[in-house]
Amino acid sequence: MSDPYAAVRFDAWKSLQTLPGFSDFPFNYTSDDRALSETATRAIKKWFRTVRDVNSFFAPETGLDSSGRFRQDIFQRLRTERDDKPIVLAE
C-alpha cells in the first residue's frame, strides 16, 4: 500500500478489501508517502488486533504462519527478487 507505483497501491487496497473485516477499509491511494504508510500501519494493526482469529488456521500460501503472524522471511525473499526496472505498460 506504500508502493511507489500508484496502480500497485490501488490493487493492494482492493485486494485488502477482499479479506474479512476489511471490506469497507478506507484508503486514498494517491495520498502522500506519509499518509500511505500510516494507512498501511493501521491496516496491519487492525489485522493483528481485531480481525485475526487466533483460533483459525492460516494456510501457508497466505504468507502467514499458522497463527496468522506475518512471515517476514517469505515477504523479504519476494521483495528482494522484485524487478525494480521502471515499467510502463502501454495501455
Place this chain on the structure above:
Amino acid sequence: MDKLELAFNGRDYKVEQRNGAFFVRQRPQGGNYGQAQQIVLVTGSHTLQILWLETGRGRTLEQFPFAYIVAEKTWAPTSETFLIPPELKEYYSIGAWNGACMDCHVTQGQSRFVKGSQWDSQVAEFGIACEACHSEGHEHIERNRDPIRRFKIHLTTKSDPTVTNPKRLTAPDSGLDCGQCHSVWAFNNMADKIDFNRHGASFRPGASDLKQRFVVQPNTQDHSEQKDFIRRTEPDFFSNRFWGDGMIRVTGREFNGVQASPCFRGGEFSCISCHEMHLETPRSVSLKTWARNGQLKPKMDTDQACLQCHQTMTAKITEHTHHASDSPGSRCYNCHMPRTTFGLLHAMRSHQVSSPSVNESVAYGRPNACNLCHLNQTLAWTAQNLHAWYNQQTTRRLPLQCSGLLKATLDNAPLSPGEWVGSQLKKPQVVIGFTPISFTA
C-alpha cells in the same frame, strides 16, 4: 461534476455546469483561473472514464488530467490510473486522443493530422457502434427495405451477404474482427500510415488481414522488416507491451494472446468461443454484471470454457491437476490463463492459453501460475512438482522465488498483512520518456 474542485501536480482545476454542459478552468496554484474549456468527450464506460477538453485548435482534444474510477465513485489523477513510474505525471496530453485513442475508441475514425499539435479528426460514430464489427450497413439497410427479402432470409438458415456476422466467420477472421482493435498493431509502411490517417481503416469485418496494418507478434517470422524498424526507433515498444517471451502483458490487446495460443492453431478458437457482444435473452445476469465480468457467455467463467473443446478432460480433471476437485488449483483458467496481463487498474487473465513452467519466471520474470497461488513456495519446489506430475524439464538454474511487479497487482490475491509497512521499497531512478512513433499507432 458541477463545482468539482481538484488539484494535481501544482495546478488547481474547477468544474462548473452551464446550460447542460460542463466546463473546466485551471490555474497554477496561487495564480488565477484561465478560460473555461468545455468537456466534449468521454472515453471508457463501466470501469474507468477519461474526459477530453476542447482546445480551440480545430478538433484537437486535450485530456482532463483526472479519471473517474466508476466502482469507487472517485476521481484520481489519470497518470495514477496507469502502470507507469511515479515520476511520469502527464501520460497523455494535447492531441493524444486524436493521434492514438481514436484509432479504436470510435467507429471508422480518421485522425487527420494537420500540423504541430493540431488535428482535424472525423468519425463515423463515437464509441464502438454496429459497423465496427458488422461492417458497412448501407447496402444491408437498402436491400432489406424489401420485406420479401427479409422474410426469405428469416425462413432459411442462410446468412445475409450484405452484412458481416462474426459468428459465421472462420475463427481466425472472427478473432481479427475483434483484433482490429484488441491487438498490438502497427502500420505496414509510411504510405499506409498516411492513408489510415486520412481515410481511416480499410479493414472491414470479415477480411483476413488488417490491410494497412498488421498484428505485431514479437517472435513470429512475419513483418520482420517492420519489427526491426520498431526496435530501432522505439526500443521500449516491445517491453512496454510484451513479456520477454512474447506473451502480451497489456489489457485490451487480447487478440495477441488468442492468436499465439496453441488452441488457435486448431482453427476453432476465437474470442466468441467464450465471449458474447450482445447479452442473450432471457438474461441470466444483469446487464451491469455481464458488462463488468468480461461479457462472458453463460458458464464461460467455469471449466466449461475449456471443456467445450477438450471434452475428454471432463472425467479426469483431478487426475490432471493433482489438486482437489473443488479447489482453485483444479480450475482450468487458473493454470492455463493466469492473471498476467494488466490494465484498467487490475490484473486480468492472460488470453494466451499456456501451461505453467518455471522457465518463464526465471528467464522473463513472468509469474507462473503455480507460484501465483503458492506464494510461500520456491521455483525449485514448483519445478519439482511440474517434473513429477507432467515430466516437465527445467532448463535453467532456479535460484529465485517467483517475483515480479505484477504479483503485487493481483486482484484476487490475498494481501499478506504483517509488521512491515512497505515504505522501504526503493523508488526507480530512471525516468522513461515517450518516443514519437513512426510505424506504430
